[in-house]
Amino acid sequence: MTGADDTITLANVVRRFKGMRKPAVASLNATVRAGGVTGLVGPDGAGKTTLMRMLAGLLEPSEGEIKVIGLNPIRDDRALHARLGYMPQKFGLYEDLTVQENLDLYADLRSVAGEQRKKTFTRLLEFTALAPFTRRLAGKLSGGMKQKLGLACTLVGQPDVLLLDEPGVGVDPISRRELWQMVHELAGEGMLILWSTSYLDEAEQCREIILLNEGEVLWCGEPKALTTQMAGRSWLISSPDENNRQLLQKALRLPQVSDGVIQGKSVRIILKKDASMDTVADSLTLSPERLAQTPPRFEDAFIDLLGGAGAAESPLGAILRHVEGSKDETVIEARGLTKKFGDFAATDDVDFSVTRGEIFGLLGPNGAGKSTTFKMMCGLLAPTSGKALVLNMDLKTSTGKARQRLGYMAQKFSLYGNLTVEQNLRFFSGVYGLRGRAQNDKIASMSGAFNLRPIFNHTADSLPLGFKQRLALACSLMHEPDILFLDEPTSGVDPLTRREFWLHINSMVERGVTVMVTTHFMDEAEYCDRIGLVYHGKLIASGTPDALKQQAADAEYADPTMEQAFITLIHRWDKEHASGS
Template sequence: MSSEGAIRLHGVEKRFPGMDKPAVARLDAEIRAGGVTGLVGPDGAGKTTLMRMLAGLLRPDEGQAEVLGLDPIADVNALHALLGYMPQKFGLYEDLTVMENLTLYADLRSVTGEARITTFERLLEFTALGPFTDRLAGKLSGGMKQKLGLACTLVGTPKVLLLDEPGVGVDPISRRELWQMVHELAGGGMLILWSTSYLDEAEQCRSVLLMNEGELLFQGAPTELTRQMAGRSFLATSPTIHNRALLQQALKLPQVSDAMIQGRSVRLILTRNSDPAQLRAVPGLTDLVLRDTTPRFEDAFIDLLGGAGTSESPLGAILHTVEGNPEETVIEARQLTKKFGDFAATDRVDFTVQRGEIFGLLGPNGAGKSTTFKMMCGLLTPTAGKALVLDLDLKTSSGKARQHLGYMAQKFSLYGNLTVAQNLRFFSGVYGLRGQAQNDKIARMSKAFGLDTIADQPTDALPLGFKQRLALVCALMHEPDILFLDEPTSGVDPLTRREFWLHINSMVEKGVTVMVTTHFMDEAEYCDRIGLVYHGKLIASGTPDDLKAQAATREDDDPTMEQAFITLIHRWDKEHAA
């Protein structure tokens, strides 16, 4: 078969020194134009390594790769004219404007004269960035940055587009817009490979390559894999057991391959040939209510990898129980306002969070949720109103309040040039631990989270999942009553995300209160209540199921959390169009 219009891989393998397994192991595959192909897998699957080989940035150790009939290494100059590659950390120049970034990439691609003018007009219209040509790239929202990155990649009109996790850190509305653009490009005949660990994105692809630890586990249409899960996906509830306790019980059962919270229910994936009736025979689960639910690609993905893997968090045995009344308000925003000049990033926001509750702040990029969040944990001073933690005003008593707070930043505020052990020692010292108590806490946490075996490794060299685990441990060294999490799972794969939320659930069962921001809508399902922030205002609040009910229509009476998010935002826009 001709390689024109296709990527062909013949026994491609790539090894790196010091690794037991190949990063990509003897891969045979064909990827054709005319639809988006997804490159799917958890951290360390080999997705970025494969992308870099296709872009001519890495040489395979064995086998051969062909892109439109060209060898990415031998024919690199010819391929450069035909290929657009958008890596995870795309090289936008944040101190240049939108137009200056486009001009730079046009210079690099030798796009000049009339062709440059028409290309820029087309790309600015396509990405809806026309009104923002004079804005610095560093001042764009996350979604707009990704659109600009895509526009820069498309300068020169490539025939092949390699996109390495373009949806990371982008809100659902911006991700949907990115997908619409990419589907339009694919419909025009472009060959597109979209790498992702977001499995709802994989469902949008015509076909997927599903990889794990360098091995290709599946190639074909996502629906083909999802069909194999028929009759094994259920929503479980119990009138006597809270969904978090039910989740922890379910994960220990041999019949359960995977479990995650979905609103008031727990989504269960049963192992092959398991009988749902067996679950009701388990002591304590005799009143379990099970109803069939439509399988998702994520169900099939987790099952193919052998199930969720982790069934219990070690934190339950380590953390003390937080004393206090569950009805007690521990976090409160009162008419909270933050202005930058005349612009109100947060505008008279009110909400309360009770002890032992998980409260989620959702909102599109640039909506004001991060500003609100930073005021609630004392990192920004309000212009007006109050941010209260344990009845302490963070403007006047931040030092006293911070003794009770743990904070995990979106970019995991770790010191990359320090080892794992040095980071643990530094952060435990910052939180006031000294001497034997500090040594004991470091040893106990390191053993519980598997960090003792990598204690001497520099943090920058760790995979993303280990960085996340280390950042969580650093935030918990002083056993805080209240934990603030700012997009804690951005970019990590579903298995790592499940492990992370097991830890959070275990802490909440001990009475810890959690406030979290997230762009990942399945993650929002873990929250007891959600506040949806848009244009600096709290436009909706309630349980995940409440928000889905608010967004339900006659045509769609059971929307997903993502559909609810988009519907509520668009509804607010419509109501406030004037």
């Protein structure tokens, strides 16, 4: 029997914030047990972080009672903090300290000393595979290594309870898999673990999930139990006459379709309850051989439970000009692109080209060199050798002229946090040369397309992540660029926001805009026409998503997912080069 000393119990928990119409957390009842990972799942604004902060004793509930291992987080804060590890979204690593110095600091804060300290460090460095990097500055670590160090610092005090708030954000699939292996091992040792996430492939790895939306519990239980409710409603469709972007847009307009995404050479659609696939096939004029039932995923159930994907098309198609030019024209090209920092080659003799109206994805693990490559292609970083060409202009010599034709959305959005939404739009449109009536018209049309009017007077820093993303994209499109560079544009956002974002991208591409994108989210790679996989500064594989999956297929994974292909191709490269072949 599970006792109060190894559970989290929530009884009618409510948390209100001044000025908010609805509670951030509303009448929440749940029990979290030790011995397995429990997932706290939901879209942006669901109340996940608010709940985590209440469990950690950083916020007091407005109503109800919380018990963490039998302790009240507010009244028994000292006793609880001695037994609890909390890793918030922005974990407090000191980037100008080394790995070892960060561990020393957290050990001092936890009063871990002497022989216990030595044993703890040895175990944690082995556990996280950080032993070879103890003298490296935390700021010089890759995203995955930073998360591992954050986890190590959280575990210094050997807590009984571990609260992890979105630890997988911005981390590549290999590092995320390693984080999960570590956390499953801790859960197997009896630790009580709550992992907050908006990544639904992570939710599938949890023993149980608590699914929140707008502060309310939509579902509790095993992920598989929810997924099986979708049996018979997930289909793959394809058309001989239309590309996947066009087919997806048509399918989403149908009243029988709850959700749709591009999946390799097919479009994956989810039917609404009691809807007929025959009716959908007739509406899309698809023959039976173009339809295939496919096993449901947890993401299908999640989207359906939230009422479907929502928007069926992007309003951008109606307000953006059509970019003229041939589809065979090369508009982005890397020729022998190399960037060295001292003796280290971050990008090493990379070649690729992108044609007009194409989506080209640049994938790779943290620290592989894809961001360095990406920055050279945008003109933000000068190559050591080789050329970065945009519209046949060398970005080393024609930066100003080329930038007038480019749009750029940075990984950490280039917004001015203390300016309002309107002021950011006005500033960026002014930078691109818009004045007077033309500027006002463009601000009005972009505000309408991205639903920014209700938050016009809010500062950028005060916005939820999804709205920051919309604003950043709107700012990058003010001058209607021919080419759009997107650096991990949807990192950390939930599946609904991600779908909305890709509707915008697909709409732009249909108007002739060329898109180059980096992402750690492998399902997004399926939207790309072609992919380049960067590792150790080199382009180790390139081709369509299906071609890369085919390259990675083996006895274990005859039909791999994009994530499985990513991991397989990188491990294969490591093996080949370790053996000297």
